[in-house]
Amino acid sequence: MSHTEPQLRVLVVEDDPTVAEVVSGYLVRAGYAVDHAPDGPDALRRAAGRWPDLVLLDLMLPGMDGLEVCRRLRATAAVPVIMLTARGDEDDRIAGLELGADDYVTKPFSPRELVLRVESVLRRSHGGRRQDAAPTRPLLRAGGVLLDPGNRRAEKEGHELALTLREFDLLAHFMTHPGRVHGREELMREVWGWDFGDLSTVTVHVRRLRAKIEDDPAQPRLIRTVWGVGYRFEPEPPEAAA
16 A cells, blocks of 8 residues: 555444454554544444544444444445344344345355455445546446446436445346346355355345335336346336347
8 A cells, every 4th residue: 555545444343352453453454544443333433533434343242233334334324334143133234235245254264364355345435545546437328327436426317326335236137248148146246255155245235226216116127036046237228229
């Protein structure tokens, strides 16, 4: 990292001091500025005082749990959130994804893997620590949706869409490949960069994305389910394209 380049800040919300110390140490060695909060109220105070570039959030916290912390953070701004969950807590993990968390890591985890996940999320949201200017990317238009990949902005019929990091990437992938059927494994690989993982992550994000871009999410016309296979993005309703 260049001496003139500002450090990206990670807020680690973890009540176990040993886990917090290990995770913070790895992140500092990777070049990040790290702030630590042992509970939810302290995390919200620290975030309000100086907004982080990413929040690493344990779901099992004393008092205010991680889901409530995520909910309150999301009500303020679209800061990237990576959840730390116990291996068997699938319901909590899905609930966190429903609230807009961008990624999750199950305990026990490798600190090196965790740093790589942080790098991946920040690379997508802030360009990571790359100094080279990103090439201009063309605007994408379909079904009343306008997507600006370069500035990471999306609109539907002139109204800005509040998309999370993964929702934006998922929509960009769909709009770049209109009419093509995408399996959930493929989407996890191409959008999340994972070769394996819980496929319900994809399902939850598709559901959240539909809620934001479809006129009637219960009868989606843009992101259509191909039963037994996956999803297909149709920029025009079938009758209009005929």
